[in-house]
Amino acid sequence: MRALLLASCWYNAATMLSLLRVLLVFVLLGSEVRAESQGIIVRQATVYTDASIAAGSVGNVPAGVTVTMFKRKGGWQEIYSEERSIIGWVRSYQVRVGNYNSSVVNQEKEDERGFLSGLATFSRTASGYFTQDSGTTSSGTATIGVRGLSEVEINSAEPDFEELKKMDQYASDDKRVKRFSTAGGLQAHKVPYISEVRK
Amino acid sequence: MSACSRRAAIILILWLGVLVAPGVNGFGLDDLKKQFAESSEVLGESLKTLAQLRGEVSTDEEIEIGANLTSGLLGAAPLVADENLQRYVNDVGSWVAAQSERAELPWRFGVIQSDGINAFAAPGGYVVITLGLYQLLENEAQLAGVLAHEISHVVRKHHLEALQETLQRDLLSGLTVAVVDSKKEHTAMRTLIHSGLQLYTTGLDREYEYEADLRGVVLAARAGYDPYAFLDVLTTIDSINPDSAELIVMMNTHPPTAERLDTLARNMDDRLDSYAPGVDNAGRFRKVVAVP
Numbered sequence: 001m002r003a004l005l006l007a008s009c010w011y012n013a014a015t016m017l018s019l020l021r022v023l024l025v026f027v028l029l030g031s032e033v034r035a036e037s038q039g040i041i042v043r044q045a046t047v048y049t050d051a052s053i054a055a056g057s058v059g060n061v062p063a064g065v066t067v068t069m070f071k072r073k074g075g076w077q078e079i080y081s082e083e084r085s086i087i088g089w090v091r092s093y094q095v096r097v098g099n100y101n102s103s104v105v106n107q108e109k110e111d112e113r114g115f116l117s118g119l120a121t122f123s124r125t126a127s128g129y130f131t132q133d134s135g136t137t138s139s140g141t142a143t144i145g146v147r148g149l150s151e152v153e154i155n156s157a158e159p160d161f162e163e164l165k166k167m168d169q170y171a172s173d174d175k176r177v178k179r180f181s182t183a184g185g186l187q188a189h190k191v192p193y194i195s196e197v198r199k
Numbered sequence: 200m201s202a203c204s205r206r207a208a209i210i211l212i213l214w215l216g217v218l219v220a221p222g223v224n225g226f227g228l229d230d231l232k233k234q235f236a237e238s239s240e241v242l243g244e245s246l247k248t249l250a251q252l253r254g255e256v257s258t259d260e261e262i263e264i265g266a267n268l269t270s271g272l273l274g275a276a277p278l279v280a281d282e283n284l285q286r287y288v289n290d291v292g293s294w295v296a297a298q299s300e301r302a303e304l305p306w307r308f309g310v311i312q313s314d315g316i317n318a319f320a321a322p323g324g325y326v327v328i329t330l331g332l333y334q335l336l337e338n339e340a341q342l343a344g345v346l347a348h349e350i351s352h353v354v355r356k357h358h359l360e361a362l363q364e365t366l367q368r369d370l371l372s373g374l375t376v377a378v379v380d381s382k383k384e385h386t387a388m389r390t391l392i393h394s395g396l397q398l399y400t401t402g403l404d405r406e407y408e409y410e411a412d413l414r415g416v417v418l419a420a421r422a423g424y425d426p427y428a429f430l431d432v433l434t435t436i437d438s439i440n441p442d443s444a445e446l447i448v449m450m451n452t453h454p455p456t457a458e459r460l461d462t463l464a465r466n467m468d469d470r471l472d473s474y475a476p477g478v479d480n481a482g483r484f485r486k487v488v489a490v491p
Contacts, residue, residue: 149315157275170285186423
């Protein structure tokens with residue numbers, strides 16, 4: 001893939017600088033095999049040479065540009081934009097995976113903030129695959145919530161204590177939670193709360 | 200104390216918690232006691248307890264309030280009929296809640312049958328997430344991030360405090376007094392539920408939401424998850440038309456998603472980056488919700 005990127009850049013004299021950067025990355029990262037996926041910039045992003053604001057900026061990519069996504073590191077995402085002939089790191093929240101299996105239907109429209117609004121009209125098909133209590137898999141709309149939860153519905157709701165009892169029945173206990181965290185490779189860390197909030 | 204007077208006491212505790220707070224002078228405590236004692240024997244009895252509690256809501260009472268509010272939410276949208284899903288969400292939520300300062304609460308989590316994109320917390324350890332929001336998620340770390348935000352509301356008692364303020368407003372306007380005068384405790388509790396439910400449509404103080412965001416990502420990191428996964432959730436939400444029917448309630452009750460993202464990113468930089476390699480357990484997540 002990286003070889004293709006190199007080739008695509010080669011034919012564009014105006015992108016020689018980018019080519020050098022790509023070459024540098026290629027040399028530094030070698031032939032390491034990593035997952036690549038297609039993504040889309042959802043917020044105008046400054047592209048940095050490394051996963052840090054302290055690293056130099058190599059340009060900007062506007063919302064709506066399709067990119068190839070490489071590695072993610074600490075809230076940063078390494079991307080390559082063929083359209084902009086640029087490679088580098090953006091904040092992870094500025095780019096979103098958009099692969100062909102996604103239920104997202106593109107309806108791109110950049111708004112005044114430079115964001116993509118109405119990008120996603122979500123298919124509800126996934127909900128048709130929730131497993132039932134019996135363990136079988138359903139399809140269709142049997143388990144799909146067709147109601148929204150509007151302001152009126154919330155405000156006019158009558159309490160349902162039977163459902164509350166069900167919720168109690170599904171609660172986890174310490175033993176179960178311990179087993180769950182171990183099975184999931186989850187380890188607790190001591191992390192202080194953020195006391196000095198940056199406004 | 201009977202169940203009846205106990206519930207009445209809870210309502211009054213909520214009022215008094217605000218009324219005896221510094222800077223609140225609109226209504227004298229003695230006047231209030233006198234008024235209620237005269238109008239209701241049951242409530243007069245409750246006031247003795249209130250005097251002992253000095254406006255503080257005990258954990259048991261907080262849980263009872265939360266259970267009532269949650270029953271209201273479940274009345275609006277029942278749980279999704281999928282035991283595996285419900286247990287999974289409880290496992291994730293309980294593990295995250297165990298990293299908080301209120302791990303001892305009887306935490307309950309649920310996915311409710313709604314296309315709306317939202318999540319709700321109620322006092323005492325109740326958290327529900329809509330199916331609509333759940334379906335947007337891509338991995339366990341994102342689910343943990345959403346639940347951690349709601350857990351933070353409970354830990355900081357945001358809804359309890361807001362409920363006290365709401366009830367105080369009603370009290371001063373005379374609306375709630377009329378209800379209490381009816382001496383029907385279930386009616387009074389229903390008033391409490393409806394006041395609580397209104398909170399879910401008017402929203403908390405926006406500062407509470409930012410606080411829950413910042414504390415939530417820390418809880419997720421403590422639990423071993425990638426804290427940045429929550430930013431991915433917000434990014435997804437931000438890419439949906441904010442005027443869509445699914446988002447309208449969330450948009451009306453939370454700060455603009457873009458501002459939440461900016462605030463989080465600014466505050467997480469250099470502080471939580473080292474926890475980003477935390478697990479996302481996408482495989483386990485997909486087993487619960489099979490991807491077509």
